[in-house]
Amino acid sequence: MPFLKLKKPLKGLKELRDFDPGLSDLAALLIGAKPVLYTDFSADGWPYIRGLCEALKLKYLMPEAVYGKAGFKAVPKSGKRMLLIGRGTKALKDAAKSWLRSPTDPAWGLLLGYPECCVRAYIEWRSLAAKTDLVNFTFGRTLKKERFHFGLNNVFNYFSRLTGQPADREAFARIRAANKDLDLSALQVISWHPCSYGCGPSAKLAGEIFSFLSACLPERAAELKERLGKPVLFRDKYEYLVLAGSAKKGEARYSGLSEPRGLLPEALLKKIEAGNLLKAGKDSVAVFRGSRPLYKITSARPFSLLDFTASKG
Numbered sequence: 001m002p003f004l005k006l007k008k009p010l011k012g013l014k015e016l017r018d019f020d021p022g023l024s025d026l027a028a029l030l031i032g033a034k035p036v037l038y039t040d041f042s043a044d045g046w047p048y049i050r051g052l053c054e055a056l057k058l059k060y061l062m063p064e065a066v067y068g069k070a071g072f073k074a075v076p077k078s079g080k081r082m083l084l085i086g087r088g089t090k091a092l093k094d095a096a097k098s099w100l101r102s103p104t105d106p107a108w109g110l111l112l113g114y115p116e117c118c119v120r121a122y123i124e125w126r127s128l129a130a131k132t133d134l135v136n137f138t139f140g141r142t143l144k145k146e147r148f149h150f151g152l153n154n155v156f157n158y159f160s161r162l163t164g165q166p167a168d169r170e171a172f173a174r175i176r177a178a179n180k181d182l183d184l185s186a187l188q189v190i191s192w193h194p195c196s197y198g199c200g201p202s203a204k205l206a207g208e209i210f211s212f213l214s215a216c217l218p219e220r221a222a223e224l225k226e227r228l229g230k231p232v233l234f235r236d237k238y239e240y241l242v243l244a245g246s247a248k249k250g251e252a253r254y255s256g257l258s259e260p261r262g263l264l265p266e267a268l269l270k271k272i273e274a275g276n277l278l279k280a281g282k283d284s285v286a287v288f289r290g291s292r293p294l295y296k297i298t299s300a301r302p303f304s305l306l307d308f309t310a311s312k313g
C-alpha cells in the first residue's frame with residue numbers, strides 16, 4: 001500500500017508514501033535523529049517528493065547533477081535518480097560534498113546521522129561480507145543474547161547488505177517472490193544496521209522513531225511491531241523462520257510460523273511446525289510438543305535464536 005493516511009494532517013499533508021523516501025528514514029529525519037537522508041526516485045514520483053519537502057520545509061539537492069555518477073549510484077537502467085533531503089542547507093551541502101566518498105568511509109555514515117558505533121561496525125563487516133552475513137556478524141557482537149528491541153530487527157532489511165554476487169542476487173529474488181504480498185524493504189524501524197542487538201544509541205533512536213510513527217501512522221506502526229517483534233530462528237541471510245510466540249533463555253514457545261518467510265527447506269519447516277517449543281543449542285535445534293521431544297535438527301551451520309521481543313532498549 002504505497003500511500004498511508006495520516007492520523008491527523010502533518011503540516012497540511014494528509015498522507016505519506018512508504019517508499020522513496022522510506023518511512024523509517026523520513027521519520028528519523030523529521031524527529032531530528034538524522035540530518036540528511038538519501039533516496040532514489042523516479043520521474044513520476046517527483047511531484048510527491050517536491051510537495052513533501054515544501055510542506056515539511058525540507059531542503060533537497062540532486063547530487064548527481066553536481067557531482068556526477070561516481071560514488072553512490074541509482075540502480076543502472078532503472079531510470080531513477082538520486083536525491084538528498086535534509087532539514088538544513090549546511091548538512092545537505094556537507095553530504096553532497098561527500099557524495100564521492102565510499103560507503104565504507106566512516107565520514108559518510110556519520111554525515112547521515114547514524115550512531116558512530118554502528119558506522120564503524122558496518123565498515124568492519126564489509127570486509128567480511130562475502131563469508132558472513134551481517135545478521136550473524138551483529139549477533140556475534142551482541143553480549144546479552146536475549147530480549148532485543150524489536151526496532152533493531154534488521155533480518156528483513158537487505159539494503160546495504162547484498163553482495164552483488166549472482167547467487168546472492170538469485171536468493172534475494174527468491175525471497176522477494178516468497179513474500180510477494182509483503183514489502184520487505186519497508187519492514188524496518190531504523191534505516192541503518194545496528195552494531196549489536198544491544199546497541200544503546202540505536203535502541204534509543206528506534207524508540208523515538210517508533211513513537212513518531214505510532215502518533216502519525218498507528219496502523220503502520222502496529223504492523224511493524226507485529227512483524228519485527230518476534231523470535232527469529234536464524235541460520236543465514238535467507239535461511240530463517242519467524243515464530244509466532246515468545247522466547248526466553250534460548251527457548252522459544254510458539255503457536256506457529258509467521259511471515260516473512262525465509263528460504264529454509266520445507267521438510268525442516270514441517271518439523272518446527274509440528275512443535276510448540278524449541279531450544280536452539282550450539283549445533284542443533286530441539287523441537288518439542290509440550291514436554292514431549294519431537295525432533296533434533298542438526299545443522300553444519302548453527303542456528304541462532306534472535307529474540308526481538310523487547311520494546312525498551
Ligand SMILES: [Zn+2]
Pocket residue numbers: 115116117118119194195196199200201202
Ligand atoms: Zn551502535
